[in-house]
Amino acid sequence: MWSSVVPMPSSVAQTSGTSVGSTRICQGLFFNNTREANIANNAFVTFNRVFGQVTPDIVVSGGASTPIIQVFQEGQEIDLNSDDNILNQVQTLGIRDENGNIVPNLGYAIDALETELLAIGLDAAAAESQSLIGIQAFLNTPEQISFENTVLNVIQRIQQNLTAAQQTLIADNLADEVVGQILTFTHPDILIRFGVPDGEVVAIATTVKNRIQSILFNIEGSEDFDIINAEIQSFLLDNQLVGKPYQDTVRTSLENFNQEIDRIQDQQGTSLLSGSEVFFEYSLPNETDESYELRLPTLAELQASGLTGPGTIEELAYRVVRDDDSVAAEGTITSDTADATTFFLPEDAEAFFSVKVQVGSLNNVDDLNISLNLGGNCGGAQQEQSLTIVVSELGLVDPFGEIRSCDGGLLEDYTGFQVALYNTSSNDPTFPLQGLTDLTLTEIPDIGGNNIPLGLAPNDENANPFFLTNADQGRYTFLLDNARGQLDVGRNYVLVVSPPPGSNFLQRRIHIEIIQRQGSIVTYQATAIDGSPLGALTNAIQIDQFTAQGTLTVTDAESVGLRIFAFTLSSIEICQAEEISITKVGDRIAAEPGDTVLYRLNVRSLSSSPVNTLVIDDVLPTGLVLVEDVVKAQFEDQPLEVTVSRNGRNVEFQLPPDFTLETGESFDLVYAAQVTPDGFRGDGENLAFVEGLKTRTNTSVGDGPAIHRLRIEPGIVADCGTLIGRVFVDKNFDGHQQPGEPGIPNAVIFLEDGNRIMTDADGLYSVANVLPGYHTGILDLESVPGYDLAPNRYFIAENGQSRVARLEPGGLARMNFAVTPAIDGEVQ
Known part of the structure; x- marks a missing residue:
């Protein structure tokens, strides 16, 4: 086989002969001792075979051995070191595969x-x-x-x-x-x-x-x-x-x-496998003014004296090309060639050689070496090329990973977290814990002579369970031992992430199954038993592989790690107690047919990741109908576009896709609903839900239901009254709002029946159609962060968090709440 670098004339004349006159006779191929010739044929190739078998690394390297060819002049052997031996400029053209491509010399x-x-x-x-x-x-x-x-x-x-x-x-x-x-x-x-x-x-x-x-x-x-x-x-x-x-x-x-x-x-392996045909190609230019006769051995002689290792020389092709591109000699030595082959290398001509070798079996060997020696003594050192296959042993393999917050960042404190690996059965879909996996003891540093293998930080001793520290930054490692069958295809484990006792976090369980082995490449599938998100990283470097469904295939346990996102109790994820909240209030707690009720929704982001693609789903009470021209949304005093769609009692309010809430930001949505006579058939309960997507992980967040209860009356009750009030900053602690004392917006007051009231932008609120009698209101201090109740220097009864008001029939009662800024828990 010839590459494109070798001239390919249309006609070829094969010649052979013996020494004529002073023609020098050279037998074999000749290699100079320059740096280029000694190093030009080093190659390294890694490839993967079917899983469950070894992964060989093929190395081709250069070397030298004793010459096997002699040089004669007029029938007499000449000195290798003679100054007359100037034919020594062998050039290496590379090693090619059976498709004619240069074997990449890694x-x-x-x-x-x-x-x-x-x-x-x-x-x-x-x-x-x-x-x-x-x-x-x-x-x-x-x-x-x-x-x-x-x-x-x-x-x-x-x-x-x-x-x-x-x-x-x-x-x-x-x-x-x-x-x-x-x-x-x-x-x-x-x-x-x-x-x-x-x-x-x-x-x-x-x-x-x-x-x-x-x-x-x-x-x-x-x-x-x-x-x-x-x-x-x-x-x-x-x-x-x-x-x-x-x-x-x-x-x-x-x-x-x-x-x-x-x-x-791409795990396709290389083109070099057992049975592959490899071609070692060289050229020998004659830049002298003399003609030489070259003698090549038979393949049997070359196989016996020049080749070692499990390989077979299948042919040796040669071609001699003059400087005018005409062919002086060409031929192929095969197993059928019985005698040595001789041919002339004229002056200003170049000889090309291609030795075809078939790679032997790679099965059940620790290493494999094929050496080809085509040396000669026409000056310079001969070249021995070795094809060495080094089998990578599969020892301890590390399925590593990290524990991260819900937005992919580090937790503030890892103290008390532990990660443990348990055995389990694939036959039980609940994946019960069947005892801790017995891991092989390791050490760092590696102390020779004690038969304890080198460990991997941070789990130096391969402890199970492994306790995290803040220095580990959420990283864990477990080394599985192939010799103990821990990497066999079909093995099942459960990785358990346990939070500190009494903490605000949920335990997480990840089912892991070894699904494929290709030499040292171990592939496993990780499935979050709770269905929560999983991600992947490479040596602590996050890559673009994330799944919100909680199932992830890791294609190399040693180089690709499992990233686990920890979630907290009470809808609290690592980043915050809840990632988004929705609050719903109405302008009244009772209404009769024909009345219009105003509902106000407040959506606030608590996530450390920006949230967009926001949608509010609202379920109206039976008998209430949306008034579509009274739907408005506002963010930071600017109107927001809202897309409204209805399906029976279900109303969807969709914000623009590019509208994003950063941490702590909120928007308001106000809409109206009219009470119909059918309202008597319902319970007056209104439900609202919100959903969005975290931009960093593309996972959903949500909250709800936010509930408001409306009592449907047959007619307006004549003795109903109205509760009014305000929440304000009391600078002089007298319990009254005066000029320069601002109101607090979005403050929440709970009434004794569970209904919530929210103040407007000026800190004011009112509730109509309230039955007469005593009513109690409590200020929710969590709705006014950074403030505490202001002391009242004149009325001790108003120093509490609650207020009691007596509402006369058809009357008006007031419940005011005074607050003051608080720093480190002390009232200023």
Whole structure:
């Protein structure tokens, strides 16, 4: 198989022969000892197979071994170190798959990261292991994560399993922009392997690094990784490499890398599997003024002496192309070729080689290595290329997560919260708790020789239950042990979040089921048993995955965490006792047919998240009919548009979708209803509900019913009277409102029959058609935050929270309430 870089003439002449005159005879393929040749074939590919099996990481690396080919001149063996042996400029054209695509050499990124870790002082063993971990973390990072957080995630994973001193070394010296260069494949070591010359790569890579640093320090870093990756690579290609002869090669290499990463992150795996055919391609230009004769072995000889490991050489193709694009020789060595093949490499010609190797079985192995040695002694060192498959072991896997407030923020205090993991059965839809899950003991730091694995903060010892502290910021971790069957598909758990005793929070229970295993990728489904919202995050970084239905599928337990939103008792969520409130009052408590009753609704947001898409549902009493031209809404003294729709007794008032209530803000809605003779058949009870959406989490909030009871009379009762009053700021504590003493709007007074009265903008209220006799009113101090009852220096009887008024038949009675500002509970 030949790639597009190899000339493809229409006619081919295959030749073979022996030494003629002073023609040099070379057998095999020849490799120089330059840096490019030694490193050009490193590749790293991660792919996933069917769940329940291992996840292999394929590594192709370069090396050298003893020459297996000899060089002769006129029948005599010549010295390898002779100055006459100048045919040594072998060029590597890359490793291609069976579709002709360059195999993305992700090993370039591993090598670059390892070089940087060594440069900051990390020891060789740690640099080698943590560079692989870092790139694996990158490949497992969801595509929705921002560029900045992707870089931070890789650095965090590199620091895992290291000593505190090593972690500090990385934190203080491994620059974010350098890691960004590696992840975007614009690091100088990678650019060299793409063909950028040594003399130019430093200046080009430095300019790109400065651009990445600028992105990380600006708001651009918060954009998705894919967007910034494309911007950086475009910056490289369109600004730094424009007009360069190697620009197209770099562009093609970057495209292949991006495609491979997309495949891996989409869990499609790579193109390299058991049975895959891999092609190692090289060229050998003859820039001398002499002709050479090359001798290639049979496949059986090459398989026996040049190949090690579970792989099979299927063919060796060669082609010799002159500088005028004509073909001097071409052929393919197969298993049917019985003898060695010889052909001439004329002056100013170039030989191309493609070795086709089929990858052997990857099943039931801890590691797999295929090495191909096609060395020769025509000057320079031979090249051994190794295809190494390292199987990632599945040890302790961490389904981590966080406890957050209802709007996604941190709680003010996590003291006393505990998170526990219980066993349960999938056969019982109630998911009963069947005892705490026995977790494997861990430790931080890892002390060698005690058979206790390294833990994961904040749950250093893998305790169950785990008690949160404010330092944890709601984060928990539980490490499940694959060796104990805790990650088997079908295993069921219940995660229980318990609030402190006597607190205002509800216990939450989350059902977790392991639904899929693909090597080290564990997928589980989390379902809130109470149906409340769940969210997802990646290494403490929230991603755009939220469900209001309380069911969430987490596709990688180690890199994606479960975010649990805690809710409180009495409709109180973490952010506030209730997130929205609705209050309903009427202008009277009794009416007769023909009367018009005015209802006033007040809706207030108590959520820490803005609330919009507000809708009020009102259920009118039997016999009352909406007066549609008397519907008005007001926010901060400005009218609001209201859309009204009716369905029998149900009336819906819809606010504009873009109208938003911030924390503490409220609006009023007033409407009228006329009493009909059918009112006698009903109970006079009016119900109102409100619903809205929190803008930050797109979850609903609501309150209600707010109730007002209207007594329907057969006619106006002659001896009914009216209660009036006011709530005001009493500055001189005399119990009377005087100029300069303002009224308090929206203050609530409860009457003895349970009805509520609300003051108007001037602090005044009145209730008509009240039966004569003694009536009691109580001021609701919660409706006047920041105020307390004002003392009365003249009438001791008015120093209480309640008032008693005697209403004469047809008369008028007054109940006034004086208040004064209160600071820290003391009356000022």
